[in-house]
Amino acid sequence: MPVLLADDEGLVRSGFKVLLDVEDDITVVGEATNGAEAVERARATRPDVVLMDIRMPKLDGIQATAQITGMAGLERVRTLVLTTYDTDAYVFDALQAGASGFMLKDAGPAELLHAIRVVAAGEALLAPRITRRLISQFTARRTVSQVAEDRLAVLTERERKVLALVGQGLSNQEIGAELHLSPATARTHVSRAMAKLGARDRPQLVVIAYRTGLVSPDG
Template sequence: MTIKVLLAEDEQLVRSGFRLLLDTEDDLTVVGEAANGAEAVELARSARPDVVLMDIRMPVLDGIEATRRIAATPGLEQVRVLILTTYDTDAYVFDGLQAGASGFLLKDAGPAELLHAIRVVAAGDALLAPRITRRLIAQFTAGRSAGRAGAERLSVLTDREREVLALVGQGLRNDEIGAALYLSPDTARTHVSRAMGKLGARDRAQLVVIAYQTGLVVP
């Protein structure tokens, strides 16, 4: 199956580099290029990509608001946004995850890492760059959300779903969750899906955010 990718980046040279890289892969195809966030939203609605590579700082409409509008558009529930950021201290990354992004990646990532990220996100998994994920999410969650959700928000979950959510928050995959809790990967996946539905999470990336917000995972 071919993964359709939309490039949202205001620098034409960077977009061209991404296109050249993606065009060399048999399972990836570029279905559009946007020079600003507003164009990204419109192209997402018309081209229905599987993945949007979304820069944060763009004219007209920034990548965070563009992500939020894509996530809120009926019919685009399966469109995954992978946010690209220049700095690992970028304060907007957490906002992007809350807006509905499926993950983020540093722009200095190598070609193989970028291609892997696109495929992971297209498959429905969260992609959170290991060297910045926990520190970044913990930093902004602690500053903005302490005590806001907690036990009341998690009360909709069963004890098992809460255990699973904690492991998702620590970055474990379904097979790793299954091994930790003596469950099959399919059963772990079912618990993850149920937790997402009950908590209104778009994907695993938002489950990670919730796990930190509610104090289930402590930095």
């Protein structure tokens, strides 16, 4: 699994590289010291995952993520964003830019490796410890769209329920258990909701769930 490291701090990149290089299924294929380099390296190496810092010179991690996710030929590249939790006010924007998940910079090695593998497999890393709280925090400052009902009108009642559960950070297995469905059926409903709403991936479904008011920032 090829991984690209994007962080302006050399010690951080070195630490990640040491950790990842000993894994049999992970290979560090490049490093970038700013967002512009991250875009260039992603185009050149086509990694499965970009481990992306938010705060970098020249081009920040959000702008770099948006460019990578919108670039032809890089549709399969996933971005795992690094955040310092309470101090980063950009997480919601990163989701909109196409980030597939978030990791805390002080996460342990096992957490980081798990996150990379989850994102590489095409799933979203929506860990309740960070993403749900941050999304709630920053979407609470935004006005719910007046066209929310019109946007959700394309969904069936079951798909609305599934979207609400996705917004709460539940996995397909957890959604299935909640609605008495098999995980495969839950995944199908998630995929249909994604297609109907024009969402690129699961994190963007979370954004829609909050922005339309289907999920409350307080719960």
